[in-house]
Amino acid sequence: MNEQASIWLPEPASTVAGDVDALFYFILIVSTILFVGVMGAMVAFAWRYRRRSENDRPEPVRENKLVEASWIAIPSILVAIVFIWGFRVFLELGIAPPNAYEINVTARKWSWSFAYPNGAVSTDLHVPVNRPVKLRMSSEDVVHSFFVPAFRVKADVLQGRYSYVWFEATKRDTFNVVCAEYCGTAHSDMYASVVVQSQDDFENWLAENMDDGSLTPAQRGERIYQQQGCFACHSLDGTTSAGPTFLGLVGSTRNFTDGTNAVADDNYIRTAIVNPAQEIVEGFLPVMPGQYATTLSAEDIDALVAFIQEQ
C-alpha cells in the first residue's frame, strides 16, 4: 500500500517516504474509524432521543465511570502511539547518513541554485539514484522553504544560517521542487525540478557542467544568468514577468517611470544590474535586489552584459 500513489499522497520516491506514508495512513484510518463512530453515535442519538412532546423532561443520566474512563484512556493511548511513531520517523528524516553526497543550495526570490562539489552549478537539482544526498541550504533574502512532495522532505531556508535536508531517491524520474514558505510576488513560480539519474548519467552530467575556464564571455554570462536566477524575472523569449524580457533589449528605447527615456546600451545594462533602482522602466515595480554590485565580480558583470547583448 505504501509504495503506491493514492488520492491522499503522491507516489513515494525516497527511502523515507514509505515510512512517512505508513504513519499518515495509520492516522488516517484510525481517525476515520473514530470519526465514523462519533458521528454514528451523534446521528443515532439525535434520532433515537428526538423530541416527542413539548413537555418532555427527561431525567438526568447517571454518569458511567467506565465509559468516561474509556474515552480518556483510548485517545491517550492512540496519541501516545502516533507521537512515538512520529518521533522515530522524524529522527530518520533529520539524521543524514555520514556518507551522504553534499550539495549546496541557494534560495532567492524567486529561484533555486544548486552547487556541486566539482564546481558545477545548476538551476535544476540533479541527484544520483539510490544514494543519500544531503543539501546544505541558505537564502540570500527572505525565508524560503525547500519542499519535494515526492520525497516527503521539507525545510525552511534562511538568510545567515544553514539548514539541511537529506533524502535517498529511489526512482529515476523528474520531480517538482516547490517553495513552501510565502516569499512575495512570484512565490508560486519558484519552481525547480529534481532530476534523479543513474550514477553514470549523473557523473556525465557533472563533468559536462563543470566550469573549466574554456567558456566565451557570453557563455559564461548565460551560466551566471541561470545560477543567479535572473530567469525568474527576465525571460529570453519576450514574455513579461516581474522584470523586462532580455529579448531585443539592447538598442531599444526605454521609457522610465520618471518620464525620461534612454536607448539601452552597454552602460545602461551595467547600471541596471549594479544599481537597479536608479531607473525604473514603465510598467514595472522597483523589486530587483540591489546586491549584485557586491555579489558579482567585474568579470561576471561583463559576462552578463555580453550575454544580454546576444539576445
Next chain:
Amino acid sequence: MSEASHNYLSAKKGLWSWLATTDHKRIGIMYAIACGTFFLLGGILATFVRTELGTPGETILDQDGYNQIFTLHGVVMVFLVIIPAIPGILGNFVLPIQIGAKDVAFPRLNLASWYLFMAGALMAVFGWLFVGNVDTGWTFYTPYSSGASNAVLWLTSAVFVAGFASIFTGLNFIVTVHKMRAPGMTWNRLPLFVWAIYATGIVQVLATPVIGITMVLLFLEKLMQIGIFDPALGGDPVLFQHFFWFYSHPAVYIMILPAMGIISDLMGTFSRQQVSGYTFIALSSVAIAFLGFLVWGHHMFVSGQSALSSIIFSMLTFLIGIPTGIKVFNWVATMYKGSVWLRTPMIYALMFLFLFTIGGLTGIMVGVLAVDVHLHDTYFVVAHFHYVMMGGALIGLIGGLHYWWPKMTGRMYNETAGIIAAVLIFIGFNLTFFTQFFLGSRGMPRRYHDYTELLENFPEFAALNMASTIGSYILGIGLLMILVYALYSLFKGPKAPANPWGACTLEWTHTGPLPDEHNFHETPLVTRGPYDFHLADDVFGPKEEN
C-alpha cells in the same frame, strides 16, 4: 408605558444613545454590526481568492494583487472577526445576564474597548485604501515584512490597537465573573458559556500583550534600523516566528473556546439534558487556556528550531488534544436519553461537531512530527485551520446568534429558511475545504497564486481547485441567505416569546422577550444548575405524574 415596550432598545432613542451607551447589551449589538460588516468584507475577499484559484493561470488577479487580497482576507478574518466576535457580541450580550448581573464590572471600559476595536479596524481599512497595500500574509513573517513597504506598519499598528480592545474585554469578563454573580450562582452553576468566556478572558489578558510588543519591535526595526528580526541587520528571523506564535497559538483558543461554550449551552438546551461531564468541560476550558501557552512551537517544526524543541512541542500539543477529544465525546453523550429538538441552533451545534471533529483529527495529523514535515505550509494546513476556525469558531458563532437572536431582537426568524441556509453552508463548506486536504497532502503549497506548472505531475489539481471554488460560492450563497432572513426577521419577523427554546438559564427565565435596560427588576436568586431541566418547574410548570 406598557410592559412590552419597556426594554433595553426602547429605553433610550437616537444615535447618541448608542454611541455613548454603557449598556453591555447595546455594546454587544454594536460589536455585532461591526463584526458582521467585516465578516462580509472578509468573505468577499475570500471569493476573490477562490475565483483566482478556480482555473490555472491568471484568472482575475495578478500575482501582487492576489498576495494582497489573501493577506487582507487573513487579517480581517482573524483580527476583526473571529477574535473579537464571540466575546464582543455574545459575551457582552449574554454573559452578564447569565450570571444575574446588571452589567459588566467596568461598563465604561467596555465601551472603550468597542472604540479601540473600531479605531484598529478603521486603521486597517484606511491603510489599505490610502496608505498602500500589504502582501506579507497575516503572519507578517520577517525578514519579508522587514523589506516590505511601510504600509505594513499601518496594519501592524491596527493589530496593536485592536489588541487592547481584546485585553479590555477579557479583563472585564474575568472581574465580572468573579465579583458580580447573583446569589446562589455558584461556580458549579455557571453556564458553560460563562466558563468558556472566562477562560478566554485569561488568554486575552495574558497573550495579547505579546503581539503588541512584537509589533512595536517590528516598528523599531523598520523605522530605526535596529536589528531584531532582520538578518541583514544582525537580527534573527526565527525569533519573530517564536514571538508571533507565542501570541497567535493562544489566540487560536481565544477563537475556539467561546465557540465551545456556545456548543455546550446548545447541546444542553436542545437535548433538554444535563451537559455530560459539566465539571470536566468547565475546568478543561481553563486548563486548555493555560496549556495553550506551551505549544506555539508546533507551528515551527520545519523552521530550523532545534529538534528537541520540536519534540517537546509535539508532545505538549497532544496533551491539549486529549481533553478536546473528550469534550466532543461529552457533547455527543449529552443527547443520550435526552429530548433532542432539531431547531436551527441545534443544526449548527451538530454541524460544529462534524466539522470541528474533522478539524481536530487533522490537527493530530499535523501535530505528528514526521507527517507535519510533509504537510506543513501546504493546503492541508489551510483546510485544517478552516475546519477549526470557520467550521468550529464561526459555525459556533452562527449557532449562538440563532439561539440568542430572539432575546437580542425580540423577533423570531423563519425556521425553514434557517435550515435551508444551514444545509447550503454545510455542503458548500465541505466542498470548499475537504478538497483542500487532497490538494495539500499531494503537495500544493499554500499562498499560491498559480499551480499551472504543477499540473504536469499533478493533473488532478485543476479539478480539485475548481471543486473548491464552486464550494465557496455555495457557502457564500448560504451565508448571504442568513443575512436576508435575519434582516427580514428584524422588521417583519413574528414577536418572540420570552423563552422560545425552553432553556433554563437566567437570560431566558428571568427576563422578558427583550431584556430591560438593567436586565432584572429584582436580583435573581439561583436555586439550580444551568441545565437542571428536571428541576425547572418554573419553566415547564409542575411535573406531570406518569
